[in-house]
Amino acid sequence: MQSIHQEFSVSFSYDVHFTKTLFHPDNELLVDAVADPDEPMPKKMVAVVDEGLLDHHESLLDQIQAYTDAHDETLDLAASPIVVPGGEAAKNDPDLVDDIHEVIYETRLDRHAYVLAVGGGAVLDLAGYAAGTAHRGIRLIRVPTTVLSQNDSGVGVKNGINAFDTKNFLGTFDPPDAVLNDLSFLRTLDDRDWRAGISEAIKVGLLKDAAFFDYLCEHAAALAPPTRDLDAMSHVVHRCAALHLNHIATSGDPFEKGSSRPLDFGHWAAHKLEELTNYTLRHGEAVAIGIALDCAYSHLVGRLSAEELDQILDLTSALGFDLYVPELDQHLDEPDHPDCLFQGLDSFREHLGGELTIMLLDAIGQGIEVHSVDRDRYRKAVSILRDQQGARTDIARSQPLS
Amino acid sequence: MQSIHQEFSVSFSYDVHFTKTLFHPDNELLVDAVADPDEPMPKKMVAVVDEGLLDHHESLLDQIQAYTDAHDETLDLAASPIVVPGGEAAKNDPDLVDDIHEVIYETRLDRHAYVLAVGGGAVLDLAGYAAGTAHRGIRLIRVPTTVLSQNDSGVGVKNGINAFDTKNFLGTFDPPDAVLNDLSFLRTLDDRDWRAGISEAIKVGLLKDAAFFDYLCEHAAALAPPTRDLDAMSHVVHRCAALHLNHIATSGDPFEKGSSRPLDFGHWAAHKLEELTNYTLRHGEAVAIGIALDCAYSHLVGRLSAEELDQILDLTSALGFDLYVPELDQHLDEPDHPDCLFQGLDSFREHLGGELTIMLLDAIGQGIEVHSVDRDRYRKAVSILRDQQGARTDIARSQPLS
Numbered sequence: 150m151q152s153i154h155q156e157f158s159v160s161f162s163y164d165v166h167f168t169k170t171l172f173h174p175d176n177e178l179l180v181d182a183v184a185d186p187d188e189p190m191p192k193k194m195v196a197v198v199d200e201g202l203l204d205h206h207e208s209l210l211d212q213i214q215a216y217t218d219a220h221d222e223t224l225d226l227a228a229s230p231i232v233v234p235g236g237e238a239a240k241n242d243p244d245l246v247d248d249i250h251e252v253i254y255e256t257r258l259d260r261h262a263y264v265l266a267v268g269g270g271a272v273l274d275l276a277g278y279a280a281g282t283a284h285r286g287i288r289l290i291r292v293p294t295t296v297l298s299q300n301d302s303g304v305g306v307k308n309g310i311n312a313f314d315t316k317n318f319l320g321t322f323d324p325p326d327a328v329l330n331d332l333s334f335l336r337t338l339d340d341r342d343w344r345a346g347i348s349e350a351i352k353v354g355l356l357k358d359a360a361f362f363d364y365l366c367e368h369a370a371a372l373a374p375p376t377r378d379l380d381a382m383s384h385v386v387h388r389c390a391a392l393h394l395n396h397i398a399t400s401g402d403p404f405e406k407g408s409s410r411p412l413d414f415g416h417w418a419a420h421k422l423e424e425l426t427n428y429t430l431r432h433g434e435a436v437a438i439g440i441a442l443d444c445a446y447s448h449l450v451g452r453l454s455a456e457e458l459d460q461i462l463d464l465t466s467a468l469g470f471d472l473y474v475p476e477l478d479q480h481l482d483e484p485d486h487p488d489c490l491f492q493g494l495d496s497f498r499e500h501l502g503g504e505l506t507i508m509l510l511d512a513i514g515q516g517i518e519v520h521s522v523d524r525d526r527y528r529k530a531v532s533i534l535r536d537q538q539g540a541r542t543d544i545a546r547s548q549p550l551s
Numbered sequence: 552m553q554s555i556h557q558e559f560s561v562s563f564s565y566d567v568h569f570t571k572t573l574f575h576p577d578n579e580l581l582v583d584a585v586a587d588p589d590e591p592m593p594k595k596m597v598a599v600v601d602e603g604l605l606d607h608h609e610s611l612l613d614q615i616q617a618y619t620d621a622h623d624e625t626l627d628l629a630a631s632p633i634v635v636p637g638g639e640a641a642k643n644d645p646d647l648v649d650d651i652h653e654v655i656y657e658t659r660l661d662r663h664a665y666v667l668a669v670g671g672g673a674v675l676d677l678a679g680y681a682a683g684t685a686h687r688g689i690r691l692i693r694v695p696t697t698v699l700s701q702n703d704s705g706v707g708v709k710n711g712i713n714a715f716d717t718k719n720f721l722g723t724f725d726p727p728d729a730v731l732n733d734l735s736f737l738r739t740l741d742d743r744d745w746r747a748g749i750s751e752a753i754k755v756g757l758l759k760d761a762a763f764f765d766y767l768c769e770h771a772a773a774l775a776p777p778t779r780d781l782d783a784m785s786h787v788v789h790r791c792a793a794l795h796l797n798h799i800a801t802s803g804d805p806f807e808k809g810s811s812r813p814l815d816f817g818h819w820a821a822h823k824l825e826e827l828t829n830y831t832l833r834h835g836e837a838v839a840i841g842i843a844l845d846c847a848y849s850h851l852v853g854r855l856s857a858e859e860l861d862q863i864l865d866l867t868s869a870l871g872f873d874l875y876v877p878e879l880d881q882h883l884d885e886p887d888h889p890d891c892l893f894q895g896l897d898s899f900r901e902h903l904g905g906e907l908t909i910m911l912l913d914a915i916g917q918g919i920e921v922h923s924v925d926r927d928r929y930r931k932a933v934s935i936l937r938d939q940q941g942a943r944t945d946i947a948r949s950q951p952l953s
Contacts, residue, residue, distance in 0.1 A: 152566050320687045
């Protein structure tokens, strides 16, 4: 009997907005994202909120309630907001997924209703996974509140939680219905979180946009703590988000089914370093080191010039990132040791599927994929970072305190 | 700051094959589905097998092992097959999802590796959900082994399990990489399962293809037990699968994000009847009653002619389906009672999202959507089925035993 060939396309579209004070009753952005003259209103909505926000935004839950009350012709907050731990803890507790599912069930949310996820990337990943698997996908509005989530993960198409000690072992590809980037949340980030998100901007600058990399170099002092210029940061977030969105839309393979890659420069080492440091290193801090490592390696294999490597390490340091942590070194001569950095290569290949693919740099603004690496040269690259970190620390120590 | 509009499409394609003795070493279909000159071989594969198959196919696990051994340049069976309960039990135990995830983790399956799901629709739904959520989606090959799964759910784009006493509360839209319909499995189905799958063929015939409906009428005796003609059934499975695939590809909304509907004629009542009978009624048996009910209602609201209703009820009876079960009646005057049939309308609307949409018939081959129903007329439709069931039972009793 004749085989039947099935073929179809599914279109996805969503808007990424930039605003301030999203939950002020006069801000119409969230209402506009939900209102639809062709659908029954008001829309039921369940909010998942990052506990870490409540320290600096004590009345956030009340604000969300007051906002939906003020717009009750469009929004029906169907339950009290679900408050979940921020950071990687959000992705390490499978009960949190069950908790969100239970609220979705109890409030009788349907597939045309909304989950509103407010928080850092980990909370958005958790809430997105719960929303994406209930009724085969409830609509999701993301409100990323960190630099990292506003310029990278929060605007993308993935969700996930950790399982079996493996980052993002569970998850789906599932684009949001809208992303509302509220820049006012960035003010209250601590210095480490403010800084950490800039590493993804360095990444896309290095891979895709040399002019943007130059912007980062020129504005390093303005961006870095203690200055923390919000206008400069807003530009960085917008450009970085745009480059990520463009990569997803134009890669030809947004759900990474084939061999196309996400923009994961420096990420094989970063994921391993997060694990090796028990997540005391933030994702963005680990990415900064991972990028520095792959840049040093790119130089050692004759791709990136010494001048460009210097420029990259200078920017990374100027922003206040470490270039080196001791976990880079440990067991480096024992590739099979579970705590060896090189185990990150295997995990990386496994998670992405297919053969190993590592992004390197031929020049600033010009990435290149390779499928094998020279471990001895990576050991040398680690030693470059250790030396550079030492040299820069010495310089800092020799300078008078300001 | 300017909003960014994101828009992209994702293409999906897969082949649905029809074969016999799929796991005979000379049958190249499974090898061909996996082999790819552009990817590293052999491919790791984990098999999930329906326990119910092993009664009639005692050596199935050995056959799968022998098959992959015989084709070890392409296939690497990475673990012993995972045997899971067949039928709805597969979807009611969340531990089974965890078990499959654990094997996927332990065998280090990556996103370009395969889960091979062998069984009835429930097992395919379970295995598909586990595969679709590990590493954001491992490739899935479905080997449906029942009429129902070969002509309907197994060729589609959904997976799912039950939670909170709600059918398919958890799941994703995630097309398979291939569907291999092995018709030889149909021979060993018991009579109820053989028959049950035909109800989905009645459904697509009524909605989409009057000529196919005529084919079913003409071949009712050949299809029904005890004759069980495999050639006639093969034609039914192929045509029904083709109509389902075509609906998915041409509906304009394969993942049902908007208001477009799956081919769910008769399903609002069917889902409720499955629940009310504690799943002693098979899905296909419940669908047969649900279709009969919505046809009777279509007649009562002046759409379907009396002659066409008779023809539909005749076919349903001739195939050996019941037209009525007592659960249709109970609490029918108490719409808010949890065991009232009408509760199925609410659940149906909620699961699909948006406003209530029920498919009715204007004529055989011509469906029509409506957004509200008259409960009194539905009560009358139930009484028609009760009377018809009685009349047909009386006729059967008055005939001499053959």
